Amino acid sequence: EVQLVQSGTEVKQPGESLKISCKGSGYSFTSYWIGWARQMPGKGLEWMGLMWPATSEIRYNPPFQGQVTISADRSTATAYLEWSGLKASDSAMYFCATTLNGNFFWDYWGQGTLVAISS
Amino acid sequence: QSALTQPASVSGSPGQSITISCTGTGSDVGGYNHVSWYQHHPGKAPKVIIYDVSIRPSGVSNRFSGSKSGNTASLTISGLQAEDEADYYCSSHTRNRLYVFGTGTKVTVL
Numbered sequence: 001e002v003q004l005v006q007s008g009t010e011v012k013q014p015g016e017s018l019k020i021s022c023k024g025s026g027y028s029f030t031s032y033w034i035g036w037a038r039q040m041p042g043k044g045l046e047w048m049g050l051m052w053p054a055t056s057e058i059r060y061n062p063p064f065q066g067q068v069t070i071s072a073d074r075s076t077a078t079a080y081l082e083w084s085g086l087k088a089s090d091s092a093m094y095f096c097a098t099t100l101n102g103n104f105f106w107d108y109w110g111q112g113t114l115v116a117i118s119s
Numbered sequence: 120q121s122a123l124t125q126p127a128s129v130s131g132s133p134g135q136s137i138t139i140s141c142t143g144t145g146s147d148v149g150g151y152n153h154v155s156w157y158q159h160h161p162g163k164a165p166k167v168i169i170y171d172v173s174i175r176p177s178g179v180s181n182r183f184s185g186s187k188s189g190n191t192a193s194l195t196i197s198g199l200q201a202e203d204e205a206d207y208y209c210s211s212h213t214r215n216r217l218y219v220f221g222t223g224t225k226v227t228v229l
Contacts, residue, residue, distance in 0.1 A: 105153070
């Protein structure tokens with residue numbers, strides 16, 4: 001069974017660092033794009049960027065370039081989304097997804113990770 | 120690279136048909152047949168219901184259909200049911216080899 005399992009809820013303070021994870025199982029992790037999407041409270045979904053784990057090619061959507069870091073550990077089939085200095089505006093639900101059955105749509109999704117930033 | 124434009128809300132009575140539009144540019148919707156649609160119930164993972172403009176994944180009801188004309192894609196839900204009440208997002212591959220979502224549409228079943 002294909003699964004993307006994300007790490008749990010995080011409560012952090014502004015300025016702190018954070019790395020959330022998305023572990024893939026049931027498929028060849030390195031052979032498919034992994035994408036990250038954000039949903040801020042009461043707002044719509046936004047694509048943040050995507051990664052090809054086999055080559056570590058990463059593409060960031062412009063608003064997120066320089067704001068987050070996407071990475072992956074091929075040995076553990078885990079993708080990561082990382083911040084080095086959290087802001088209150090980073091409070092959101094974050095989803096990972098993969099393109100298992102086609103290159104241009106996202107058919108398997110993680111359950112989401114809620115990140116809350118508060119002083 | 121702006122979000123694709125969708126109506127904020129669409130409503131209909133059970134059994135009716137509704138259509139959600141998704142307007143982009145020639146650099147995304149108009150330039151590629153890689154528009155997909157996602158159904159999203161709050162607090163849950165999004166679910167793809169249409170890909171490549173008009174193809175339904177296995178297991179998705181045939182009440183969902185998609186089309187495209189120029190820079191605008193559309194999702195039609197026919198025979199509206201209570202379980203269809205959710206947020207719907209279009210997404211398109213872009214010229215920059217990225218993806219962009221639509222602004223999202225809340226579907227209400229009256």
